[in-house]
Amino acid sequence: MLKTVVRKEHKNQWERRTPLTPDAVDQLIKQGFTIDVEACDIRIFNDQAYQQAGAKLVPTPAEHKLVVGIKEPPVDSIQQDQVHIAFSHTIKGQSYNMPLLQTFIDKGATLFDYETIVNERGARTIAFGRFAGIAGAIDTFHIAGKKLQLINKPSDIANIKQTHGYDGIEQIKSEFGQYDLQKGEAIRVLIVGTGNVGKGAEEVCRWLKLPKVDIQSIELGHIPEGSWYTVASSRHINARKDGKDFEFDDFVANGSIEYKSTFDQLLGRFNILIQTPYWTEKYPKHLDRERMKTNKEKLPWVIGDISCDINGSLECTKIASTIDEPAFTYQPETGDYKNGISWDGPTVMSIDNLPCELSADASEHFSAILKNYIPHLMQLDLSLEFDDLELHPELYRSLIVYKGKLTPNYKYLKKYL
Numbered sequence: 495m496l497k498t499v500v501r502k503e504h505k506n507q508w509e510r511r512t513p514l515t516p517d518a519v520d521q522l523i524k525q526g527f528t529i530d531v532e533a534c535d536i537r538i539f540n541d542q543a544y545q546q547a548g549a550k551l552v553p554t555p556a557e558h559k560l561v562v563g564i565k566e567p568p569v570d571s572i573q574q575d576q577v578h579i580a581f582s583h584t585i586k587g588q589s590y591n592m593p594l595l596q597t598f599i600d601k602g603a604t605l606f607d608y609e610t611i612v613n614e615r616g617a618r619t620i621a622f623g624r625f626a627g628i629a630g631a632i633d634t635f636h637i638a639g640k641k642l643q644l645i646n647k648p649s650d651i652a653n654i655k656q657t658h659g660y661d662g663i664e665q666i667k668s669e670f671g672q673y674d675l676q677k678g679e680a681i682r683v684l685i686v687g688t689g690n691v692g693k694g695a696e697e698v699c700r701w702l703k704l705p706k707v708d709i710q711s712i713e714l715g716h717i718p719e720g721s722w723y724t725v726a727s728s729r730h731i732n733a734r735k736d737g738k739d740f741e742f743d744d745f746v747a748n749g750s751i752e753y754k755s756t757f758d759q760l761l762g763r764f765n766i767l768i769q770t771p772y773w774t775e776k777y778p779k780h781l782d783r784e785r786m787k788t789n790k791e792k793l794p795w796v797i798g799d800i801s802c803d804i805n806g807s808l809e810c811t812k813i814a815s816t817i818d819e820p821a822f823t824y825q826p827e828t829g830d831y832k833n834g835i836s837w838d839g840p841t842v843m844s845i846d847n848l849p850c851e852l853s854a855d856a857s858e859h860f861s862a863i864l865k866n867y868i869p870h871l872m873q874l875d876l877s878l879e880f881d882d883l884e885l886h887p888e889l890y891r892s893l894i895v896y897k898g899k900l901t902p903n904y905k906y907l908k909k910y911l
């Protein structure tokens with residue numbers, strides 16, 4: 495059985511999440527597993543709660559074989575032959591994390607990645623997407639409320655606080671239920687993307703009692719009175735250049751070789767955009783600099799770019815904003831931006847660690863799934879070669895590096911190292 499520790503997170507002071515809650519640790523200990531916990535003074539569940547669950551507190555994860563974390567472990571913390579599970583952010587060959595990947599290889603270490611844990615249908619089983627969608631939508635509405643206040647337009651949206659100002663989802667739901675967004679300025683929200691993040695953003699619209707309008711109505715220019723939201727997927731904002739029908743698999747295979755963005759046709763019909771799709775350079779951009787300049791009168795007031803691809807599909811996302819400074823305003827004429835909220839361009843929210851604003855709810859959700867994988871991880875037999883491993887298939891497929899070697903599905907990463 496691998497000696498196991500829950501590591502503390504290092505990213506910044508907002509990173510208060512934990513992969514395993516004290517309750518989950520308690521359950522694992524009762525099943526006969528020993529779990530240690532690295533002491534941490536900012537984690538959302540305090541050290542005493544883990545001690546009460548029966549865990550031993552340790553000052554460092556250096557002596558443990560299996561290290562369970564959330565974000566990338568610090569490069570210099572990886573020990574010889576150690577096994578880590580984390581979001582390593584390496585599978586797109588992200589240059590900023592190649593030293594981390596190289597260290598796993600150099601140290602003969604092993605890396606499981608949460609992002610690559612998928613079921614037999616290819617769907618991810620463990621993620622924070624819903625919480626990014628919820629926090630991202632709330633922060634976007636919070637900024638929209640502040641923006642309306644600048645021009646003295648009354649709306650209950652101005653009551654919405656930034657997500658970390660609430661105790662958690664239950665409090666948010668009960669407060670949002672009291673607001674009436676049909677009074678005052680009409681709030682017209684377009685959510686792009688129907689994945690976990692998009693669905694999380696939709697939940698917030700429902701808590702605010704916004705009626706859902708069919709995207710087809712909006713495409714046809716039938717814009718209802720009052721406040722509402724609508725949801726678009728890739729097929730509503732991209733079209734084949736040759737006029738043939740949109741096919742998702744074809745879109746994923748060919749991207750901007752065969753497809754162009756038709757997003758400009760929707761501009762002017764909504765005033766808040768919440769962007770959630772998966773995007774890479776291979777796909778069309780929806781708001782490039784030129785399009786924003788040409789359509790500057792029709793741009794939304796506020797853009798919540800939860801996908802947060804810098805200079806990506808929405809070129810107004812010049813930087814990732816932060817929980818402390820969540821908003822900047824893009825200047826369509828110059829392509830530049832200025833900090834804060836103003837009416838001389840769309841105000842952008844592009845926080846890239848949104849689930850941290852809901853640390854308790856997000857940790858509980860994540861932990862409830864992860865605790866079922868922990869016994870399999872702890873029973874990993876490192877004396878076996880990769881081909882001979884008898885491991886839970888979802889974990890087996892998620893292995894990026896095994897004992898210092900890229901596994902067959904991830905050999906392509908060699909070219910980025």
Ligand SMILES: NC(=O)c1ccc[n+]([C@@H]2O[C@H](COP(=O)([O-])OP(=O)(O)OC[C@H]3O[C@@H](n4cnc5c(N)ncnc54)[C@H](O)[C@@H]3O)[C@@H](O)[C@H]2O)c1
Nearest residue numbers: 623626687688689690691770771772800801845846847848
């Ligand atoms: N800002 C943050 O704090 C934060 C946190 C978590 C996730 N995210 C980001 O949010 C985005 C969406 O995450 P999600 O969990 O909803 O993803 P998801 O995989 O559930 O899908 C999102 C959407 O993208 C589409 N899509 C999925 N794979 C695609 C592909 N290969 N090509 C084209 N389209 C594809 C889906 O149809 C769906 O509409 C991701 O870019 C993710 O990195 C941001």
